[in-house]
Amino acid sequence: MKPVKVGLLGLGTVGGGTFNVLRRNAAEIARRAGRGIEIVHAAAREYDPARLPGIEGIQVSDDAFKVVDDPEIDIIVELIGGYSPAKELVLRAIGNGKHVVTANKALIALHGNEIFKAAQDQGLMVAFEAAVGGGIPIIKAVREGLAANQIEWMAGIINGTGNFILTEMRDKGRDFADVLAEAQALGYAEADPTFDVEGIDAAHKLTILASIAFGVPLQFDRTYTEGISNITRDDVAYAGELGYRIKHLGFSRRTPDGIELRVHPTLIPERRLIANVDGVMNAVLVKGDAVGPTLYYGAGAGAEPTASAVVADIVDVTRVLTADPENRVPHLAFQPDALSDTPILPMEAVETAYYLRLCAQDKPGVLSDVTRILAQRAISIEAILQKEPVEGATRVPVIILTHRVTEGAMNEAIAAIEALEHIEDKVTRIRLEHLDAS
Amino acid sequence: MKPVKVGLLGLGTVGGGTFNVLRRNAAEIARRAGRGIEIVHAAAREYDPARLPGIEGIQVSDDAFKVVDDPEIDIIVELIGGYSPAKELVLRAIGNGKHVVTANKALIALHGNEIFKAAQDQGLMVAFEAAVGGGIPIIKAVREGLAANQIEWMAGIINGTGNFILTEMRDKGRDFADVLAEAQALGYAEADPTFDVEGIDAAHKLTILASIAFGVPLQFDRTYTEGISNITRDDVAYAGELGYRIKHLGFSRRTPDGIELRVHPTLIPERRLIANVDGVMNAVLVKGDAVGPTLYYGAGAGAEPTASAVVADIVDVTRVLTADPENRVPHLAFQPDALSDTPILPMEAVETAYYLRLCAQDKPGVLSDVTRILAQRAISIEAILQKEPVEGATRVPVIILTHRVTEGAMNEAIAAIEALEHIEDKVTRIRLEHLDAS
Numbered sequence: 104m105k106p107v108k109v110g111l112l113g114l115g116t117v118g119g120g121t122f123n124v125l126r127r128n129a130a131e132i133a134r135r136a137g138r139g140i141e142i143v144h145a146a147a148r149e150y151d152p153a154r155l156p157g158i159e160g161i162q163v164s165d166d167a168f169k170v171v172d173d174p175e176i177d178i179i180v181e182l183i184g185g186y187s188p189a190k191e192l193v194l195r196a197i198g199n200g201k202h203v204v205t206a207n208k209a210l211i212a213l214h215g216n217e218i219f220k221a222a223q224d225q226g227l228m229v230a231f232e233a234a235v236g237g238g239i240p241i242i243k244a245v246r247e248g249l250a251a252n253q254i255e256w257m258a259g260i261i262n263g264t265g266n267f268i269l270t271e272m273r274d275k276g277r278d279f280a281d282v283l284a285e286a287q288a289l290g291y292a293e294a295d296p297t298f299d300v301e302g303i304d305a306a307h308k309l310t311i312l313a314s315i316a317f318g319v320p321l322q323f324d325r326t327y328t329e330g331i332s333n334i335t336r337d338d339v340a341y342a343g344e345l346g347y348r349i350k351h352l353g354f355s356r357r358t359p360d361g362i363e364l365r366v367h368p369t370l371i372p373e374r375r376l377i378a379n380v381d382g383v384m385n386a387v388l389v390k391g392d393a394v395g396p397t398l399y400y401g402a403g404a405g406a407e408p409t410a411s412a413v414v415a416d417i418v419d420v421t422r423v424l425t426a427d428p429e430n431r432v433p434h435l436a437f438q439p440d441a442l443s444d445t446p447i448l449p450m451e452a453v454e455t456a457y458y459l460r461l462c463a464q465d466k467p468g469v470l471s472d473v474t475r476i477l478a479q480r481a482i483s484i485e486a487i488l489q490k491e492p493v494e495g496a497t498r499v500p501v502i503i504l505t506h507r508v509t510e511g512a513m514n515e516a517i518a519a520i521e522a523l524e525h526i527e528d529k530v531t532r533i534r535l536e537h538l539d540a541s
Numbered sequence: 542m543k544p545v546k547v548g549l550l551g552l553g554t555v556g557g558g559t560f561n562v563l564r565r566n567a568a569e570i571a572r573r574a575g576r577g578i579e580i581v582h583a584a585a586r587e588y589d590p591a592r593l594p595g596i597e598g599i600q601v602s603d604d605a606f607k608v609v610d611d612p613e614i615d616i617i618v619e620l621i622g623g624y625s626p627a628k629e630l631v632l633r634a635i636g637n638g639k640h641v642v643t644a645n646k647a648l649i650a651l652h653g654n655e656i657f658k659a660a661q662d663q664g665l666m667v668a669f670e671a672a673v674g675g676g677i678p679i680i681k682a683v684r685e686g687l688a689a690n691q692i693e694w695m696a697g698i699i700n701g702t703g704n705f706i707l708t709e710m711r712d713k714g715r716d717f718a719d720v721l722a723e724a725q726a727l728g729y730a731e732a733d734p735t736f737d738v739e740g741i742d743a744a745h746k747l748t749i750l751a752s753i754a755f756g757v758p759l760q761f762d763r764t765y766t767e768g769i770s771n772i773t774r775d776d777v778a779y780a781g782e783l784g785y786r787i788k789h790l791g792f793s794r795r796t797p798d799g800i801e802l803r804v805h806p807t808l809i810p811e812r813r814l815i816a817n818v819d820g821v822m823n824a825v826l827v828k829g830d831a832v833g834p835t836l837y838y839g840a841g842a843g844a845e846p847t848a849s850a851v852v853a854d855i856v857d858v859t860r861v862l863t864a865d866p867e868n869r870v871p872h873l874a875f876q877p878d879a880l881s882d883t884p885i886l887p888m889e890a891v892e893t894a895y896y897l898r899l900c901a902q903d904k905p906g907v908l909s910d911v912t913r914i915l916a917q918r919a920i921s922i923e924a925i926l927q928k929e930p931v932e933g934a935t936r937v938p939v940i941i942l943t944h945r946v947t948e949g950a951m952n953e954a955i956a957a958i959e960a961l962e963h964i965e966d967k968v969t970r971i972r973l974e975h976l977d978a979s
Contacts, residue, residue, distance in 0.1 A: 240686025248678025
């Protein structure tokens with residue numbers, strides 16, 4: 104069979120990785136795919152030919168639209184990132200009758216519904232395995248491997264930068280700002296770390312995962328997002344004393360009233376496998392009604408791990424190039440006309456357990472006031488940790504773990520606690536999930 | 542589209558689970574597959590209708606060949622297990638032009654080459670996700686999700702019974718025989734536990750994994766297999782003191798000289814994620830050249846976890862029923878004419894690190910004799926743990942961890958050590974793998 108012809112948009116980290124993996128493993132990949140995969144045209148404003156042996160053999164344009172309009176090309180691989188011109192390029196590629204592979208989570212999370220509709224209308228595929236969890240084949244696992252299941256919930260460590268920071272804070276007792284500065288120096292974190300540490304990147308990925316798990320349209324704007332920049336090393340240490348680790352989780356659960364969709368720091372029991380996923384590594388824990396809990400672990404970013412997912416998508420697209428579009432795996436796992444209008448649950452209605460840290464004056468009766476406020480709202484306490492006041496200090500930290508309760512009830516309780524005379528500062532609230540098999 | 546018609550061979554644990562999952566999640570599955578999946582005919586000698594609500598609506602034959610010969614059926618799902626009549630049934634189904642889904646690892650490991658050839662000749666698919674790792678979509682992950690990679694090695698905990706036994710031995714300091722008896726009482730282990738504890742079941746699964754990872758024919762008879770029945774609670778405890786856990790691993794690695802294919806007890810560093818996979822759970826760690834290390838975790842057995850994989854295969858087959866056979870994912874990941882004749886490495890040529898436990902008389906010079914024997918064969922020592930003799934005892938256990946060396950050299954060294962005057966009994970030898978990213 105003739106080789107499949109690929110146009111590559113971007114020769115940066117992931118684009119360069121894709122070029123190199125396709126070239127290095129060309130024989131192995133052709134043995135699997137049954138035909139060669141050939142990059143014939145790439146787009147890049149600037150690139151380093153020394154990092155890309157063989158690049159001199161292909162046409163490189165500085166205008167990505169030239170590649171998208173190249174009639175020779177079967178598949179466009181979009182690795183530029185960002186919203187624009189990525190969106191215009193992808194839609195134009197579809198308009199030109201080309202299949203698309205992309206690693207662009209922001210694009211899919213925000214504009215995926217429109218892009219998939221355009222592809223569907225043309226009988227084309229848009230593949231996006233690399234958009235979530237880097238090289239981990241998590242989209243394929245959930246979309247195809249768990250197709251028998253009603254997915255009940257998913258919990259993912261899906262931002263490597265955030266996980267690196269929390270791991271260092273725990274292992275070395277360091278402060279958030281200190282580790283972030285190091286992560287920036289190491290190149291793990293961007294100069295503007297907002298997307299990573301404030302959970303936006305994780306929310307993009309969770310939006311995509313939830314759609315393929317639950318068969319709902321992509322709804323990034325309904326995702327609750329809270330970052331890790333307020334986590335202190337004390338919280339990390341107290342959580343550890345209680346047998347928990349703090350991870351920045353993307354969490355989504357199907358409930359009778361709607362779908363929970365939330366990214367926030369979360370205490371999880373340290374004996375869970377996912378609690379032991381450290382450094383820049385990613386993992387997603389998926390609970391299906393038939394299969395039970397399953398976990399997928401690997402590098403969530405980086406040139407070649409991401410390229411691994413991009414190339415797997417190219418092979419998948421290559422396989423179905425000539426197949427009847429009706430028999431393909433649907434973009435969002437469920438057939439487009441079978442998506443559900445199950446609502447996303449508002450955060451106030453979400454039920455979870457909580458870690459609360461209060462700063463109380465060392466006076467009798469304070470703890471009794473706090474526990475009364477919780478009891479009045481039927482919030483049961485799982486554990487209390489009262490630290491000894493430091494010599495001469497008049498304030499003591501009190502840590503309370505609660506059982507599950509709605510966010511709305513907890514908001515009220517926290518407001519009442521903060522109004523108490525002997526409570527200083529705001530209450531620190533970190534959500535807690537047991538992630539057990541039930 | 543018309544529903545796909547399925548014939549189910551077997552209504553035991555996995556057959557019953559498959560029947561129930563397909564029925565309970567029928568709507569969800571049809572939303573994914575784009576058409577209904579309907580069991581129209583099942584085969585079972587005896588079954589409990591109370592466990593199978595809805596079974597009264599379908600034809601049940603006591604002769605499985607009747608199902609295989611039923612002209613109405615598109616896909617045969619073989620869940621009888623064993624070699625015969627499973628093999629005859631599968632080949633007859635293929636002869637009748639039906640696609641096949643099976644959970645039968647023994648059948649695939651031993652007769653897969655012949656079965657896939659027959660299916661290939663007829664343009665049919667044989668899907669076998671449930672044969673390895675129960676509900677974990679590990680076949681799909683390696684065959685499709687990692688298609689960009691040269692797989693370097695794989696390490697799997699792929700027998701739940703063995704992992705349960707080793708976990709209990711470690712957690713509770715119990716003896717092998719004691720835990721095995723409990724596992725049998727709990728139904729985790731068969732009355733004849735040979736397949737599980739002697740590694741045969743794991744070897745079946747490893748044979749399959751290695752074929753799809755490395756693109757070689759199935760070669761069960763070349764798999765080195767060693768069980769866990771000789772592991773003592775002392776070995777488990779000493780390994781723990783040294784920072785390791787003992788797991789019954791299936792391990793396969795590509796080397797320049799051939800492919801390692803081996804199942805044996807293995808020390809692995811306790812900080813590795815896979816070292817923390819406990820109880821009856823399974824996990825496979827796969828190292829690809831592009832993606833790096835990835836891990837897949839879940840229930841390796843049980844009615845519904847296994848059914849999850851069986852039904853995912855049915856959905857996959859359903860999708861490609863009308864597709865061009867040349868564009869399908871090949872049975873063993875690589876195109877049939879692109880399989881490699883890379884040999885399986887003989888065990889003597891395998892290189893690994895070792896845990897050795899000697900029983901030495903408490904006399905001066907013994908340790909020096911042992912280390913001399915190792916040094917003469919260029920075997921370097923990573924750690925030595927010499928236990929205090931118990932009050933009044935004249936024998937002391939000595940534990941040695943070595944660096945990597947060939948099995949052949951280690952066999953010679955062990956023979957020389959056992960010939961020493963002051964060494965009693967046989968030397969206990971457990972292989973050790975660091976499973977680091979390199």
